[in-house]
Every structure is written in C-alpha cells, then in structure tokens.
Amino acid sequence: MIEHGPLLERLLAGEFVCAVSDDRAFRRLEDEEVREQIDTYLRPLNRRLATNAEDSVYFLAWRQLNDEAREQLSRQLGDVLHSLMPMLEWLQLMQEAMGHDALVAPGDVLKPAELSARCEDNQSLREQLERLASDTFFGSQSEQLDAQMKQVFKRLKEHGYLLQPHADRQVYLVTGKIDYLVDLVRLIRDEENLPVDDESPQTQESLL
Amino acid sequence: MKELAVSDEHELESRLIGTGVERLALLGKHADALMQGYSRDEVPLEALSDSALRRLLAARIVWRPDDQGGVKLAPRVRELIAEMLADETRRQVNADVGETLELLRTLVQSYREAQSQGEYWRQEQQLLRLRQAVDDLNGRFADAIDSLWQRLNSDFGFVSRLNDKIRENDRAQKQIVRLLDGLQLIDFDELIELVGSDGTLRKLLISQLQRQVSQHYTSLREVQSRLTELMARFRQQQSRSRLISGMAAFLREHPNFVPGNYARRSEVPDLINQAVPLIAAAAPALDHEPDIRVLTDLVHQLPMPVHKPQAVAAARPAEAEEQSLVAARQQALKQDVENFYLTVIDHPDPSGISALAYLQESDMEWGDEIWLFQVIAEYQGLPRSEQRAFRLHQSESRASRFNDLRLIHDVTLQLANSA
Numbered sequence: 001m002i003e004h005g006p007l008l009e010r011l012l013a014g015e016f017v018c019a020v021s022d023d024r025a026f027r028r029l030e031d032e033e034v035r036e037q038i039d040t041y042l043r044p045l046n047r048r049l050a051t052n053a054e055d056s057v058y059f060l061a062w063r064q065l066n067d068e069a070r071e072q073l074s075r076q077l078g079d080v081l082h083s084l085m086p087m088l089e090w091l092q093l094m095q096e097a098m099g100h101d102a103l104v105a106p107g108d109v110l111k112p113a114e115l116s117a118r119c120e121d122n123q124s125l126r127e128q129l130e131r132l133a134s135d136t137f138f139g140s141q142s143e144q145l146d147a148q149m150k151q152v153f154k155r156l157k158e159h160g161y162l163l164q165p166h167a168d169r170q171v172y173l174v175t176g177k178i179d180y181l182v183d184l185v186r187l188i189r190d191e192e193n194l195p196v197d198d199e200s201p202q203t204q205e206s207l208l
Numbered sequence: 209m210k211e212l213a214v215s216d217e218h219e220l221e222s223r224l225i226g227t228g229v230e231r232l233a234l235l236g237k238h239a240d241a242l243m244q245g246y247s248r249d250e251v252p253l254e255a256l257s258d259s260a261l262r263r264l265l266a267a268r269i270v271w272r273p274d275d276q277g278g279v280k281l282a283p284r285v286r287e288l289i290a291e292m293l294a295d296e297t298r299r300q301v302n303a304d305v306g307e308t309l310e311l312l313r314t315l316v317q318s319y320r321e322a323q324s325q326g327e328y329w330r331q332e333q334q335l336l337r338l339r340q341a342v343d344d345l346n347g348r349f350a351d352a353i354d355s356l357w358q359r360l361n362s363d364f365g366f367v368s369r370l371n372d373k374i375r376e377n378d379r380a381q382k383q384i385v386r387l388l389d390g391l392q393l394i395d396f397d398e399l400i401e402l403v404g405s406d407g408t409l410r411k412l413l414i415s416q417l418q419r420q421v422s423q424h425y426t427s428l429r430e431v432q433s434r435l436t437e438l439m440a441r442f443r444q445q446q447s448r449s450r451l452i453s454g455m456a457a458f459l460r461e462h463p464n465f466v467p468g469n470y471a472r473r474s475e476v477p478d479l480i481n482q483a484v485p486l487i488a489a490a491a492p493a494l495d496h497e498p499d500i501r502v503l504t505d506l507v508h509q510l511p512m513p514v515h516k517p518q519a520v521a522a523a524r525p526a527e528a529e530e531q532s533l534v535a536a537r538q539q540a541l542k543q544d545v546e547n548f549y550l551t552v553i554d555h556p557d558p559s560g561i562s563a564l565a566y567l568q569e570s571d572m573e574w575g576d577e578i579w580l581f582q583v584i585a586e587y588q589g590l591p592r593s594e595q596r597a598f599r600l601h602q603s604e605s606r607a608s609r610f611n612d613l614r615l616i617h618d619v620t621l622q623l624a625n626s627a
Contacts, residue, residue, distance in 0.1 A: 014485030047483045061481040072484050073471035080480075081467065088456040095449065101370040102445035103452055180479075182448050185455050187479050188467050196454035198447040 004028070004038060011038075011049070011060050016160050018057040018176025020106050029058045052183045056106065057176035080184065083159070086137040087181060090152065093119075093128050103182070108174040110162070116149045217329070231267040235285075238264060242281065245270065246289050250278035291351060296359050296366050305390035308345045315341060316402055316409065323406075335408065342417060349424045352387055356380055356431045360438060370446050377439045384432045391421055391428075544572055545582045552598070552621045560601060560622030583619055599624045 007025045011017060019026045028034050029049070039048050043063065050061035062069040094104045097118045104110065119125040126145065133140035133148035140151035153172060156162040161181070162172040189196045235242065238260060245251030251270055253261065261279065264270045270279045281289075289295070319334035359366075359380055364373040396418060403409035459465060470480050492503050552561050563583045564576060574582075587600045601620040607613035 009488050012486045012488055014483075045486065047486075050478060050481060052479065060483045061478070062483045065476055065481070069483070070471045070476075073476065073480060073482070074469055076482060076484075077469065077471055077480055085456070085459050088452055088459065091452050092456055101449060103448050105445070182451065183479055185451060187477055189451065189455060191470065191477070192467050194455070194458055196451065196458050198451035198454065 004034070004041075008038065008041065011058070012045070012047070014060070016057050016059045016175065016177045016180060018106060018179075020173050020175045021160075021163055026058070030055075052176075052180050054179060054183075056179045059180075083137045084185070086132055086135040087161075088185070089128065089132050089135075090156070091178075093125065093132060096128075097122075097125055104174045104178060106174055106176045106178060110153075110172045110174065112149045112153050112170050112172070113146075116146050119149070120145060217333070231263075231269070234260075234263055234267055234269060242269070242285070243289070245279070245281045246286060250280055253279060294355070294358055296355060296362070305345065305393045308341060309393060311341050312338065312399075312413070313402065316413075319409070338409075338412060342412060346417075346420050349387065349391075349420075352383065353424065353427045353431065356384065356428075356435075360431060360434055363438070370442060370449075374439065374442050374446070377435055377442060381432065381435050381439070384428055384435070388425075388428055388432075391424060394421055541574060541578070541582050542586070544570075544574065545579075545586045548583065549586065549598070549621070552623060556623050558622065560599070560620040562618050562620050564618045580616060580619055583621070584616075587621075597624055598622070 007017070007022075007028070010022070010025075015021070017025050017029060029038075035049050042048055042060065046063050046066075046069070047060045048063045049058055051058050062073075065073075091103050094110065094115070095102070097115050098104075119129050129145065129148055129152075132138060133142075133152050138152045138155050140148045142148055142151065150170075153162060153170075157164055157172065160177045161175060163175050164170075164172050186198075188194070189198075238256065241251055241255045256264070261270075265272070265279075268282050269285050271282050272279050315334055315338045319331055319338065322328075322331035322334055359376065364376045367373055367376055394417070396414065399413050399417070400410075403413050470477050492506075494500055494503065548561075548563065548566050551566065555561070563580055567574060567576065567579050572579075584600070584602075587595065587598065590598075599622050601622070602616050603618045603620065604614045604616045607615055
C-alpha cells in the first residue's frame, strides 16, 4: 500500500485522476488488483474508487450513502448545476475559437493568449467570452479581454478541468474531468428525458 | 524462320523502349504545365507549343474530353502523380483482381504453348510478363494498403470537418471490403491445377503469391479494425459536440430548468456519487524518539526570523513592567493609608491625628501632596455608613485674596464618636 500513498492522498483530497493529470497513477488504477487494494484500504473511510462510463477518470465515491453523504451530494449537485451553463458555454467557445467541430478533449493543449487573439478579431466570440467571464462561476470583474480569459482559465484550473504543467507558462492541458462533465450532461439529459439529441442525422438516416 | 521472328521481337522491343523513354521524358519536360493541370482542372496551354501539345496527346499523357473543352490530364497520369505524392484526396484504390486473374490464365496458357513448341525465348517472355502481372497485382494491394494506412495515421487530416472525416472513413472501409472481395477471388486450388507440375510457375503462382496474399489479408484486417475504432471515435466526438450544444440550447431556452435531486433517490446514479474531500493532516509529534532528532534538524534548518530594529515585541515587556511597578506603588500607598486609618481607630484621640504629622513620624517616603490626596480619596471611597464613623477635617486656605481656590495644607482624621 505504501507505494500508493501519494495517489491515495490525492484521491482523498477530491482530485480526479486521469491519464493527463497523472499518467503513471492512472495506469496503475487500470489494474484491477490495485483498484481492489485501494478499495479495501478505503473501506473504513466509507469511500470507494469510482470511474466514469469510459473509465477515463477515477475519483472517490461514498461506499455507504448515509444521510450525511446524501446531504453533501445534494449540495455538490447544486454546485455542479450552478456551473453547468457557464461550463457548456466555455466548451462551445473553445470549439468555435479553435475552429474545430469537436469539443476539447483530454490532452488537448490550450493557450489563453492564442484564444484571446482569436476572440479579439471576432465580435461574436468576444461577446461570448464577456458573458461567460462575468458569470459568478468564473467571476471576472475585468473589462479587459486578456484578464477575462486568464480568470476563466484560472477557475477551470482550480476546478480540475485544466492542468498547467509549468506555473510560469500560460499553456494548459485539458484533463479527463471534461469527460466526467460530458457524462454528467448525458445523465441529466437521460434522467429528465430532455429533447436533446446527440445522434448525427446521418446515423439516423442509416437506421431507417 | 524462328531466327527471324526472334530478331523481329527484339526490334519491336527496342522500338518500344525508345518510344517509352521519349514519352517519359515528356513528363519531365512539361512537369510544370502538367502539375498545374493536376492541381487545377485543365492543363494551361500558354506554356505549351503546338508540337509539344501534339506529342503529349499522342503519348496519352493529356487528352481532350470534347472539342470545345480544354486539355486535361489523362486519368492514369493523374493516378500516377497522386500515387507519387501519396495525395490521399485523389489516390485511387483499384485492385481489379478478376481481370488480372484472367490475364494470368492467358499468360500461363501461352507459356505452356511456347514450352511445348520449344520456343524458349517466347517462353521467357511469357514468364517475364507473368512475373510482372503478379508483381502488379501485389503492388496494387500494397499501394492500396499503404494509402489506407496513410489516411488512418493522419486521422484523415486531409479533410478538416468531422463530417468529412466520417465520410472518408466510410469510403475507406468500403474500399477494404472491395479489396478483401478481390483477394477472395484468388482461388489457389484453381491455380494449382493451372500450373500443374511446372516448378517455376508453382513457385511464382503458388508459394510466392500465397505468402503475399496472406500478408495482405492480415494488413487489411488490421486497417479495417483500426478504421472501425477511429470511426467510433469520430462518432463519439460528434455525439459529444451535439450533446453539449443541444444541452446549452435547451438551458438557454429554459433558464429556470432544475433537474431532480438525484442524491435523494433510493438508487443514486454512480456518476454523481462523489465523496467530500478528506485532507490527511499531520503535525510534528515528539513522542517518538528517533523523530525528535529529525524534527530538531528541521527546526535548525528553518531560516532565522529577521526582526526589525524597532521591534514592538521588545518594548512591550518593559512597558508592562513599568505599569506593574506603578500598580505596586499605588497598592503600597493604599496600604499605608489604611494603616493610618487603623491607627486613628486604635488611638481614639479626640483632637484627631494630623495626616502630615503621621507621615513625618513614620519612615514612609511618600510626598506630602500624594499622601494627603490618598487620605482624602480613601475617605471618599468609603461606604457612606463607614464614612460616618470618621470625621475628616481639612485645614485649608484661600489661594489668594482674589482667587477662591482652596488650598489644603493638612487633614486631621478623628473618630466621629470620640468627639
């Protein structure tokens, strides 16, 4: 268990461990035996190792859902819902600013300076960023585009969606927590039967 | 007669070679114009002289689809260039196995005929063409597989939109199916029968071809499974992107939407079950002998705290000392005055005892003024009932004729009932 010490500490502290945030730890967690060892260790702390649908990110869940745990989960769910709209808008902004037709994905490299430059030249992106940054979740007070972008990235780093490999360089990596967010959106869609379609029209045609 | 035929064949061959070299040279000579024809729709004619154009048309390097239209690259030349450039947007995958098999059958029959008639040179020629046909077939598969790998490894980088990537992937998968169908046409039982006992043919058409075909099978299956994987990834990306934009649009339309509280359900979805962070805290402890040395070392390694010259912390104890000194003196004065009052009680003198006289008789070092002040303060501080037990007489005078300020020279204290 000794060799898993630092990993356990990070998991207990509420971190999401993925191939981007810690490749070695992630590969160890892919080993079922290691997962069982960690689960045994966590049992007295009423916690267990959990993962998302694609097994791309690991975190700790309650083993037994007592009243206290449910209370905490309700609060947490409230926080997540509060951040949902700004997060979705951020994902869309990144996609548009980079001219991609796919969402940012774990391992993608993001440079705030480059993204600011793209927003600078495009009124619609500029407005999107402004609206996003002033949301209470991101909480930017600034009217400067660069400062808004910086604040948004800072908050995303605090929330574990981004990783900054070098503290003095403004280069960020997208972490596996993004996958978790997308899974969560899908969960809400399914649970609430929302009219949100993620099948492409092509595949629907081929089904007919 | 046979000799003559052979020399004719030789002549034919050398003429073919001559023309081939001449025409290949045309490709190099007009490379600029031809490449412009490759990248655009038509070959620009300004750069070509009439005779050059005639030669290019005769060599079937270019052609004129209709009389009014311009000159275009011949399909084969376009393919050749695409192949040379590994240009995946235009590279063709074409392995028409059926036709090649037909050619092989014909060539084997001619080879057999030449053999039975003892025409060794013709036999050699047929064998050479057989080798080339097998190589061509092999090369076409190898090229097709190479093209597929190129597209796969670049994630279909030659198109930028996800939808195009999905379409390209789909097209590549169909090509694989056609290639696999083509390989299936090669019937080795039939070939074994066809070559009979001829060792050379057997080696070429059975052992060599079989080895190559099985390699192509393996490669194609591998590319196929990788393409399917990649397709799943493309579809997943597309689905994620659509999900996020769909959800964002929904939330914009329904700003007051609140989903249910999944944490209160009997079955809490796994995804939202995320335990609260737990910090594994620790503090230095001195109950473990070997640790003490480590901790001591750590303390020694701590940087020395730097104090500023006018350290407030240094002034504080001195101040406190002074304060406590004042308090102590105040307490002593109070005690001495109380003793004075006790003396008055113990020696009930009807004329009372002068406070100043008492002070001078004792060896106390209080100033007159402060002594009198404390004696008066003590009297005024007594509860009214006790105050009545004493009579305090102040010997006083006016400060001056014009100033009604009263100066107290001394006080005399006596017991009230002793008067």
